[in-house]
Amino acid sequence: MTTLKELAKRLNISISTVSKALNDSHEISDITKKRVNNLAEELNYKPNRIAQQLKNNKTKTIGVILPTVINPFFAEVLHGIEITATNFNYDIIVCLSNESLEKEKRSIELLSNGSVDGFIIAVARESQVNGVSKHIKEAIDRKIPVLMFDRVMHDITCNKVVVDDFKSVYTATDFLINEDKRSNILLVSNIEELSVGKLRTLGYEKAIQENELTSNILKLDNVENIDETIYNYLKANKSIDAILSLDHITGIVAINMAKKLGLKIPEDLSVIGFGYEHTNLLSSPKISIIHQKAHQIGEMSVKLLLQQLNTDNYGLETTIVPSELKLGRSTK
Amino acid sequence: MTTLKELAKRLNISISTVSKALNDSHEISDITKKRVNNLAEELNYKPNRIAQQLKNNKTKTIGVILPTVINPFFAEVLHGIEITATNFNYDIIVCLSNESLEKEKRSIELLSNGSVDGFIIAVARESQVNGVSKHIKEAIDRKIPVLMFDRVMHDITCNKVVVDDFKSVYTATDFLINEDKRSNILLVSNIEELSVGKLRTLGYEKAIQENELTSNILKLDNVENIDETIYNYLKANKSIDAILSLDHITGIVAINMAKKLGLKIPEDLSVIGFGYEHTNLLSSPKISIIHQKAHQIGEMSVKLLLQQLNTDNYGLETTIVPSELKLGRSTK
DNA sequence: TTGTACGCGTTATCAC
DNA sequence: GTGATAACGCGTACAA
Numbered sequence: 001m002t003t004l005k006e007l008a009k010r011l012n013i014s015i016s017t018v019s020k021a022l023n024d025s026h027e028i029s030d031i032t033k034k035r036v037n038n039l040a041e042e043l044n045y046k047p048n049r050i051a052q053q054l055k056n057n058k059t060k061t062i063g064v065i066l067p068t069v070i071n072p073f074f075a076e077v078l079h080g081i082e083i084t085a086t087n088f089n090y091d092i093i094v095c096l097s098n099e100s101l102e103k104e105k106r107s108i109e110l111l112s113n114g115s116v117d118g119f120i121i122a123v124a125r126e127s128q129v130n131g132v133s134k135h136i137k138e139a140i141d142r143k144i145p146v147l148m149f150d151r152v153m154h155d156i157t158c159n160k161v162v163v164d165d166f167k168s169v170y171t172a173t174d175f176l177i178n179e180d181k182r183s184n185i186l187l188v189s190n191i192e193e194l195s196v197g198k199l200r201t202l203g204y205e206k207a208i209q210e211n212e213l214t215s216n217i218l219k220l221d222n223v224e225n226i227d228e229t230i231y232n233y234l235k236a237n238k239s240i241d242a243i244l245s246l247d248h249i250t251g252i253v254a255i256n257m258a259k260k261l262g263l264k265i266p267e268d269l270s271v272i273g274f275g276y277e278h279t280n281l282l283s284s285p286k287i288s289i290i291h292q293k294a295h296q297i298g299e300m301s302v303k304l305l306l307q308q309l310n311t312d313n314y315g316l317e318t319t320i321v322p323s324e325l326k327l328g329r330s331t332k
Numbered sequence: 333m334t335t336l337k338e339l340a341k342r343l344n345i346s347i348s349t350v351s352k353a354l355n356d357s358h359e360i361s362d363i364t365k366k367r368v369n370n371l372a373e374e375l376n377y378k379p380n381r382i383a384q385q386l387k388n389n390k391t392k393t394i395g396v397i398l399p400t401v402i403n404p405f406f407a408e409v410l411h412g413i414e415i416t417a418t419n420f421n422y423d424i425i426v427c428l429s430n431e432s433l434e435k436e437k438r439s440i441e442l443l444s445n446g447s448v449d450g451f452i453i454a455v456a457r458e459s460q461v462n463g464v465s466k467h468i469k470e471a472i473d474r475k476i477p478v479l480m481f482d483r484v485m486h487d488i489t490c491n492k493v494v495v496d497d498f499k500s501v502y503t504a505t506d507f508l509i510n511e512d513k514r515s516n517i518l519l520v521s522n523i524e525e526l527s528v529g530k531l532r533t534l535g536y537e538k539a540i541q542e543n544e545l546t547s548n549i550l551k552l553d554n555v556e557n558i559d560e561t562i563y564n565y566l567k568a569n570k571s572i573d574a575i576l577s578l579d580h581i582t583g584i585v586a587i588n589m590a591k592k593l594g595l596k597i598p599e600d601l602s603v604i605g606f607g608y609e610h611t612n613l614l615s616s617p618k619i620s621i622i623h624q625k626a627h628q629i630g631e632m633s634v635k636l637l638l639q640q641l642n643t644d645n646y647g648l649e650t651t652i653v654p655s656e657l658k659l660g661r662s663t664k
Numbered sequence: 665t666t667g668t669a670c671g672c673g674t675t676a677t678c679a680c
Numbered sequence: 681g682t683g684a685t686a687a688c689g690c691g692t693a694c695a696a
Contacts, residue, residue, distance in 0.1 A: 001446060001474070003673060014683045019675065029681060044474070046445040050391065051673035053382045054688050061425075069410055070610065075401045082428045086439075091447070093393075094426045096414045107418075113378040114333060114689090115423065142333070142376070226613065249613060256616035259591070278402065281558065281581060282614050284588035335689060346667045351691060361665060383689035386672050446673090 002045040011035060022047075061091045062305065063116035065107055067099045067124050067151070072248060073294050074122065076276050077149065080298020081120060088306055090117075097124040105135040112138070118145040118305050123153060129193050131155075145315060147305040149297055151195060152318075159304045159315030161297055165196050168290045168323040169203030172244060172272050175325060177211045180270045180332050182242035185213070188230065188254060189246040190220040200246045216240070226250060231257040245273040252283045255330060271330040285329030292323050334377040343367060354379075393423045394637065395448035397439055399431045399456050399483070404580060405626050406454065408608050409481065412630020413452060420638055422449075429456040437467040444470070450477040450637050455485060461525050463487075477647060479637040481629055483527055484650075491636045491647030493629055497528050500622045500655040501535030504576060504604050507657060509543050512602045512664050514574035517545070520562065520586060521578040522552040532578045548572070558582060563589040577605040584615045587662060603662040617661030624655050 008015045021028045021036035053059045062085055066074050085092050097104035104124045133153045140146050149161040176182045187204050191197035208215045218233055220226055230253055245251030251273020255265055263269045265285055275289030300319055308315050340347045353360045353368035385391045394417055398406050417424050425448060429436035436456045465485045472478050481493040508514045519536050523529035540547045550565055552558055562585055577583030583605020587597055595601045597617055607621030632651060640647050
């Protein structure tokens, strides 16, 4: 790695002159600047960023803690984060908690030693279910700004970016009842334990109650054979005329299982699921989805965090990114 | 941030004594160690990693450059990389090229200033199609070890981790011919332009030729309506009795379209696609896949890179991670 | 057993 | 217009 020192030695001038020349300081003569720049170019000099970080006490790096990246929602959020961070000349260090509290804790602790200027976090399932937030509070106590998205914790005071979980599911349920004229709507969920799952379920229940129907929930958390379970349920409950899935998988599985049972979609059964970009390719008929603007969530998260970093105000806002009901062919 | 200096001041001892005490040096008395450790604990002291990096001229960080993370293959590789890197106490800085050469180039250049100890790269589609590799050579010239996986470039000398693209597709084709007794096998591909796509196609063609059949390729690169295209093709070519998909999407689409045409799977049509963990949930019948060990590719990549980092030998090896034909219910 | 001095690479302040 | 010096935080060879 070429350093200022080396350039200085080769040119027989001082380190500080080289530094100033490279930074185009007005105190340096044009001729010296030229000499310096030429050699720097030749030796492919690049200022050592670690040294700059030490000097400035800023890393221009964001720590991103995600439960997983295999779930396309988080993958797309990460995509949004990366693009936006890059635009603002920030790097991201990514840690995957793998839904484990222990791993999440360790990652945050490790990066809290000056490695990052701030965190963007979606907490692990385990952390959320058990309500453990101490490790996140510690980062905030160390004056490292934290932004939480999607899976947030209410006892933490920080900027948050969430989806309108309650409202979007309420709207979708209402759509099934009043537009699609369905009356026996099954809610299928494998994220019942999570805050987002609970909120979504509440949205469903509110719409059901307002329309004086009965709610019907099939919980699939930790279930092995999702497909068989849905198949058997549909077989045993022929009166079901709509399915609302709270995730990006079970809706598609439901369509396949319904077809296997000879049901026509959407004539006999309407299906709405959750989805993101590119999700709709995978079912026939194309599934109607509650489209979460995952990319936008990532983008927004970075912008809010950087804003906090550059103004060092306290983060207190919760931003809601609205979802959109995107009709495919699995509803009438 | 608590520093050594602050601890030293509070305890009225020198900085180096504090440093040694914290590192459990034998030169320091137990009593001093105790005092130091207690205060460090109390003030939640953690050594500033940036300073350590500057001192050691090592970042313990790997730069990971991926085309995207929305494709589940790369998502799962990233997962493998993250877990393995963490195990070895390395962080990862992730950059997404978004399939753009320009972005890839910029990311590599930016991180080549001392930010990372090495790179793990899967090149962008654009870089590969145009055969542009200068930016990667530059990193290697700067003595930053590079490991390429999956999408590799043959004019670059470095450690590589690849899938057995040729062989796995050859095997799958042969299976369709000799086990499933199919004779009219359609190859469906939307990655024809990529090195992996080309290799896979060659595997298909070899098996076809060996069995004296005729090859049949439906190229879907940059096609908008994949589903309609496949539907129309199947409709116009009723003699097709098997489909081999080179990616993780079109196989599932093919199953759905075939069912729509009234074809029975696997009786009328066998289907094999590519897939990773959790892929098989999404079709009915469950799709038979060439299972790429994406997680293992990530794991292997990290291990090989770290080995190179710690022994500073030249990277010259190409490691092949074998895939596995995982039969579902879409083949006989 | 403890402390002093130096260096990692950069930048900023001050002196010449 | 140029150069010397200090500082960011850490670790360590050497001196006391």
